[in-house]
Amino acid sequence: MPAVLRSFLVFIVTLGFAAAFSGEAQALSLMDPFNVPAAMDGGTAKVGDGIPFADGARFKLDVYAPEQRGEPAPVVFFIYGGGWKNGAREDYQFVGRALASRGFIVVIPDYRLYPEVQFPDFLYDNASAMRWVQDNIKKYGGDPKRVFMAGHSAGAYNAVMLALDPTYFREYGVTLPIRGVAALSGPYNFYPFEYDEVRNTFGQAPVPEGTQPVNLVTADAPPMLLTSGTTDPIVRVQNTEDLAARLRSQGVWVTTKYYDGFGHMEPVIAIGAMWRWRMPILDDMVDFFTQFGAFPSGVPRVAVTPAPPEGVLPSGEPMEPMHAIVDQLDKQFSPISRQ
Numbered sequence: 001m002p003a004v005l006r007s008f009l010v011f012i013v014t015l016g017f018a019a020a021f022s023g024e025a026q027a028l029s030l031m032d033p034f035n036v037p038a039a040m041d042g043g044t045a046k047v048g049d050g051i052p053f054a055d056g057a058r059f060k061l062d063v064y065a066p067e068q069r070g071e072p073a074p075v076v077f078f079i080y081g082g083g084w085k086n087g088a089r090e091d092y093q094f095v096g097r098a099l100a101s102r103g104f105i106v107v108i109p110d111y112r113l114y115p116e117v118q119f120p121d122f123l124y125d126n127a128s129a130m131r132w133v134q135d136n137i138k139k140y141g142g143d144p145k146r147v148f149m150a151g152h153s154a155g156a157y158n159a160v161m162l163a164l165d166p167t168y169f170r171e172y173g174v175t176l177p178i179r180g181v182a183a184l185s186g187p188y189n190f191y192p193f194e195y196d197e198v199r200n201t202f203g204q205a206p207v208p209e210g211t212q213p214v215n216l217v218t219a220d221a222p223p224m225l226l227t228s229g230t231t232d233p234i235v236r237v238q239n240t241e242d243l244a245a246r247l248r249s250q251g252v253w254v255t256t257k258y259y260d261g262f263g264h265m266e267p268v269i270a271i272g273a274m275w276r277w278r279m280p281i282l283d284d285m286v287d288f289f290t291q292f293g294a295f296p297s298g299v300p301r302v303a304v305t306p307a308p309p310e311g312v313l314p315s316g317e318p319m320e321p322m323h324a325i326v327d328q329l330d331k332q333f334s335p336i337s338r339q
Helices: 003-020 089-100 121-140 154-164 167-171 196-202 238-249 281-291 320-331
Strands: 044-052 060-066 073-079 105-109 142-152 178-184 224-229 254-259
Touching: 044 089, 044 121, 060 089, 060 121, 073 089, 073 121, 073 154, 089 105, 089 281, 105 121, 121 142, 121 154, 121 167, 142 154, 154 167, 154 178, 178 281, 224 238, 224 281, 238 254, 254 281
Parallel strands: 073 105, 073 142, 142 178, 178 224, 224 254
Antiparallel strands: 044 060, 060 105
């Protein structure tokens, strides 16, 4: 990475650090440092901005694509997290551009959050967005026969639930095949509900056991990549282990990746160019998608993995402002389970 760019990234990270601990924290998102142009992958374009997939302020989506497009490309439908109460699609453009740099068309939808809705309404919202993909993605260069889902945290839960329970897609007439699901740091086995914030979102479910992905696994589930940081304080790694075991017991292909010493937000942040040097999660996702047919006639594009920015310790530990931002991001979430 050129010295000028490294210095710029240090400046941006410091700006985010200041926002996290100043009175302007409400105006500046903690995700902003990861979404400035110099911190994201080039050679990509936002080809759809705030496209409505239904009526309502939270029913909009963004679409990212490689700048150079030819044949129809594989599609990743990415669902962000936020504890089912926070999140915005624009905070994850670094994810859209990272995957687009590897040759994917990427769709990132918004969906309604608590307290406006509770389980299962946000799942129906995501299913409605997927119907838009089914009907429209060809116009943006995507191949509806090569669709993958991905998500982080609550978004990983949503993606896995859509893959395991056909109720939601059936409601919106979604029939396109899901080739695979990449689920990062997701909660899949958190009943009984131990924390108020989880009870607020799921406590009214008539059959609470039916809210748990581990209870819905069948042999019809698509292949899954399940990843987790080993020191995640929000969603314990046992959630990934439990779902992986249940999938394997049903003969479903599952790949697990555990990132030693990393927490909750770091895996999704490391998809983007700025933090990619910390762990190979983008490569792991692309390898998984490729294994299940993303690029049948070739190989995915190679994304740049930047060198660590200036200020990184010889041990590989991040510079202090960046570390503080990640810590602040983790603190926005309440634990989901004690498992």
